[in-house]
């Protein structure tokens with residue numbers, strides 16, 4: 001019966017739902033569109049966007065900076081993050097999920113919630129949950145269970161989401177990070193309240209006319225981890241840095257691609273403000289719909305300013321527990337739906353799935369198998385003597401960090417390797433929109449290049465040329481040097497001959513130099529370097545050039 005129904009539905013590909021079926025106020029707390037017309041009264045009138053305030057403050061003393069607006073108040077921020085796991089198959093069935101697949105092509109009776117089907121837990125979900133929980137320094141629950149979180153929404157085929165409620169797989173962890181140097185730096189620790197496993201829902205595609213919606217269930221049943229933070233962040237910047245560190249962690253661990261644009265990492269931020277010195281928290285507002293860290297930071301700063309302004313205007317009763325959306329186009333948050341107290345999801349234990357039992361030995365083995373994590377990497381790089389800016393850059397991206405580590409294994413000096421990677425290599429990658437593992441340059445050849453410059457075999461200038469050839473075509477430094485005859489000229493006689501030739505070819509400039517225009521030394525040096533095809537040893541060149549310029553002959 002289930003499979004017949006499944007075939008029938010699948011063959012239609014997209015299921016059409018007339019909008020009015022769902023346009024009921026008593027429906028789910030997740031009905032995004034049904035309350036979207038309710039806007040908070042134009043609180044934002046008379047309120048300036050934080051960046052507007054900043055821009056104008058330099059011209060006018062009457063406008064306040066965000067810091068001035070916060071004066072006397074403290075912002076409290078907590079973040080819920082949904083991490084989509086990169087398992088081959090879904091959480092409770094054998095369907096694969098590939099972002100961008102045509103609608104309703106990666107579905108089966110189980111993830112469609114057809115009657116008579118039963119979920120079977122994908123053990124990989126537990127493996128990845130344990131990995132992330134350990135990396136977040138959490139306490140693991142030796143026995144946890146799944147629960148049904150019930151609500152009605154057209155993209156939720158079963159009418160409930162399999163999630164974890166009172167006994168999540170992990171609790172009480174923390175994340176440590178370094179704030180960017182340009183924002184004053186500093187080391188921070190943010191608490192993690194819980195990590196729990198759950199399944200994703202499908203997706204609704206609304207027609208332009210708004211008269212119907214299409215349902216795509218490809219994403220239904222895809223495994224997620226929800227990571228809930230303690231309300232430990234105090235600014236948009238700290239929140240964005242927390243989320244970026246979480247992204248780094250999932251990428252280092254390989255538990256998710258962490259891609260925000262594709263929705264593999266989704267953050268909901270909770271923001272409240274309270275007068276400084278007050279111990280109770282203020283009413284929190286949840287913001288959704290931020291698809292970059294920068295948008296997250298701006299959305300939070302806007303929301304903080306909006307709430308502080310309401311306090312200052314004696315309208316704090318207008319700060320209500322609600323969900324707001326970040327409107328990128330308008331750079332402001334707007335009411336999406338009001339929460340009337342705690343939503344009643346009528347949680348109860350999932351009867352179709354057994355408890356999840358973790359053995360100590362399994363936990364220990366997983367702990368041992370964890371790779372070096374971002375925080376450990378940063379501390380190791382710091383001990384090598386790299387400055388914090390280098391440390392943050394190199395450890396930011398796992399593929400860059402691995403390339404750097406590997407270059408050091410081939411004998412390169414840390415600071416020199418860091419300079420090449422952060423300088424010419426990073427600039428090239430940025431220009432070409434490439435990742436470091438997408439170019440032909442290998443860590444071994446970068447180490448060889450650095451060694452060749454250090455030993456004086458080639459000049460730094462030639463080194464750059466070879467670098468770009470290695471990036472584009474690959475090959476070996478040694479072979480390129482021989483093939484193109486690039487060995488540095490260190491023969492003083494040969495360099496002296498070039499200096500003499502260039503000076504004799506530029507009598508006017510030589511006269512001007514001797515007349516006091518000493519800046520021309522650079523001009524001569526450039527001419528000689530060019531004559532040597534970039535091969536003259538710069539130190540010897542400059543030494544001999546100075547001697548010749550300053551001798552009376």
Ligand SMILES: Nc1ncnc2c1ncn2[C@@H]1O[C@H](COP(=O)(O)OP(=O)(O)OP(=O)(O)O)[C@@H](O)[C@H]1O
Nearest residue numbers: 076077078079080229230231270271272281282284
């Ligand atoms: N007053 C507050 N100000 C800012 N953040 C808060 C405040 N109180 C709680 N938080 C944060 O809000 C988040 C609450 O997430 P949680 O998943 O526990 O509940 P929820 O948002 O009510 O439920 P749901 O999962 O259905 O969205 C946590 O990150 C917590 O740290």
Ligand SMILES: [Mg+2]
Nearest residue numbers: 080081226228
């Ligand atoms: Mg939550």
Ligand SMILES: [Mg+2]
Nearest residue numbers: 080268270286
């Ligand atoms: Mg929430």
